[in-house]
């Protein structure tokens with residue numbers, strides 16, 4: 001069986017990672033367009049670097065929750081029959097043991113050099129302009145996909161959706177494209193579609209089935225039903 005799982009901020013909520021839209025459109029007290037757009041970075045790089053430095057540092061204080069662990073167990077059962085596509089930039093899937101993960105919106109623990117485009121693992125701060133490990137330029141930015149930028153590995157994701165028997169969306173509001181359109185693509189290729197979310201998302205009507213509740217509770221239950 002080929003399963004594609006899309007995850008969003010809701011799967012990390014119970015680990016203590018704040019979601020984007022649960023506090024009235026403000027995100028860590030910033031407007032998204034001020035901190036998650038190239039224009040915002042151009043306008044005020046220090047604020048954006050500080051915003052991502054704080055989120056990168058906060059990863060040390062959070063741990064995977066039962067939903068992340070359930071997906072890692074599902075990968076043990078399905079092997080390359082499971083692909084996790086995450087919109088999240090945290091490393092909680094990997095810390096729970098998932099190996100087959102695509103970070104379509106990048107990762108907090110990587111830095112991207114605006115001069116040579118090399119991506120380097122990065123655990124510290126980027127404020128203050130440290131040198132790029134590859135080209136030495138002081139041109140490092142967070143390796144995350146901002147609004148208006150092209151998500152990573154779209155070809156690989158689209159071919160996985162085309163071959164999926166089952167598409168499951170976990171903890172996402174269905175507000176941001178192209179991720180929010182994956183359910184329609186999967187369904188058009190004949191996949192069954194299931195939404196696991198705290199409450200109906202913007203795209204709920206596209207799904208064959210939905211289970212609502214906290215990811216830490218409903219995801220382990222769904223995995224147990226699937227692989228027994």
Ligand code: BV8
Nearest residue numbers: 008009010019020021087147148171172173176177198215
């Ligand atoms: C692109 C990385 C072209 C940074 C992020 C007009 C109409 C349609 C589209 C557009 C438009 N104008 C512009 C666009 C395109 C734009 C877009 O979609 N804008 C939206 C706002 C309208 N998209 C882009 O620009 C993308 N690029 O389109 O390029 C292209 C496309 C295809 C191919 C080639 C070229 C790039 C978008 C990426 C932006 N970067 N993040 C960072 O993280 O710092 S977006 C960010 O918000 C996240 O990554 C995530 O993707 C997104 C949505 O957040 P969610 O994960 O869904 O979280 P949210 O808070 O919204 O919801 C949480 C959900 O969990 C809720 O439903 C809640 O109920 C639930 N929940 C809460 N607690 C729990 C829970 N569920 C279970 N258990 C719980 N405990």
